Amino acid sequence: MSRRLGWLLATLAVISIFVGRPLAPWVGFGLALAAALAVDRQVLGVVFRFGLLLVILFSSAVAGAAVVWSSDWSSGVQVAAAMVLRLLVLVIITTLLARNIDAEAILRAGEKLGMDRLGLTLGLALNVMPQLVEATRHVVMAWRVRRRSVHARAPSVLQLPEVLLAHVARIADEAAAAAALRGHAALLQRPVAVAAATPVVVATGRPGGGKTTAVDDLIEDLRSRGRRVVGILQPGTFHDGRKVGFRVRDLSTGEEAELARMVTREEGEHGTRFQFSDEGFDLARRAIARSRADDVLVVDELGPLELRGQGHMPAVERALAVPGLAGVVIVVRSQLVPALLAALEVDDAVVIDVTAAGGTARLLRALRLRPHPSGR
């Protein structure tokens, strides 16, 4: 009970800093002292140290001197005194927080407030600090060993941030793997649910190997059997024999729009080498949303953008939840197959390399289509 009261007093003390009344700093200081006594008395021993008090007095004296210079002595002394008190309040509250909150407490608070992801992220940041400091030490040590003379070190000093940032990214990758193994669901992307009994076929193959062509053949075949095929195709656009972008085609209406244009790496959007068109995304969203029971849904293709939950993914997510779809064909590059399978909540997706011989026929077999309601 007294701890709760202490934290309440601490909150009021922080609020008092922002109140402009002459008495507010004194009240705030009193509240902060009471909070420290209620929560953790040892805080006062940490705060009232000579060095720290000297810094506070020096900062306040500078502010006071500035006021004396611009107006008069009494105002200067008043400002300096108020600043000493405000800084003492801040130091007491900070020390209280630092001594009483650890990663576990943050996790618990995050769970209580329904902010599991933020709680886990803050907890991870606290836990990983020693590893980060160690990584920094190793980076600097390696740089000093490799560049023994000061003359040789100077030009390579600019590489230090690059190497350090790369190390940080690698530690983040390791932390992600650890989070997945420990089942920290709040940090993981929610998997995309697929309606029960819908056969899912992943069509893949090497880049430029003819994935879209194979899927286009499949669509013709399905239509000749009386199947309604909905979704999108993304044929490439070419200039001088070089792929320069993609268009998107609504399989129901045949309508087309530009989806992506290849640009330099610096100009690319969402971390890709493409600039995307809203018109293309809108067309794709409408096309995918036409999915109904007994339709075959074709999505050509899902890329890194979708696997991060952006681009076509929200529309695909809604379409995959439609009950009674006859089948789903999703096209991805071969290196994205594991990420796609991880993103889908499906037990028995079939993966087919459609760029190998007989790809279209194998796609058709994998769909295991039920007899069409029309009897064809």
Added chain:
Amino acid sequence: MVRDARPWTHAALFGCLWGCLELSLGTVLHLGRVPLKGLVMGSLGLVCLVTLRRLQPRPGVCLIAGMVAVFLKVFAMGGLYPGPVIGIAGESVIVELIFTATMSRAAGAIIGGALALALNPLQMVLMTWVVAGPEAFRAVVNGIQAAAARIGLAGLDGQSILIALMVVSGTIGGFVGGASWLLAGRVLRRLGRAP
């Protein structure tokens, strides 16, 4: 089933790096009363945010990294002077908004950097007013006007000086944002993740 937790672990790690820099270098610069400390620390924060967004171009990561850095800054022993905390929070919000609006492009790094660092003088003014009070604030404005008069800019009011400072900070921020984007590209290549 292993699903992707990387955006959030990257946000935690890059926020932690930023927070550690604020705890160590930031505290030293603050206590040493080093001029342009806000600009230096703001630039370092920008490097962390831009690299993070280029590695994980997912909306929200910069905001989370900023919250992590704020959280660590609050833990700095005797370091809860609210200025840097507000500065960190403001910078992460601005960079997040601009990157989201520009779809994580290089332009976002430049514009976001410019706006984030332009906020620096404004934050300094605000915090002087809050912590030291209106009297001290007026004294600082008088001091800046006197300094401006000495370099031939007599007659400038406080508002004009503030805007001039914001423009200079913003320009530096734009350059730092652009350079951070290029640096992040080098990090991507080093990690073998260049698209």
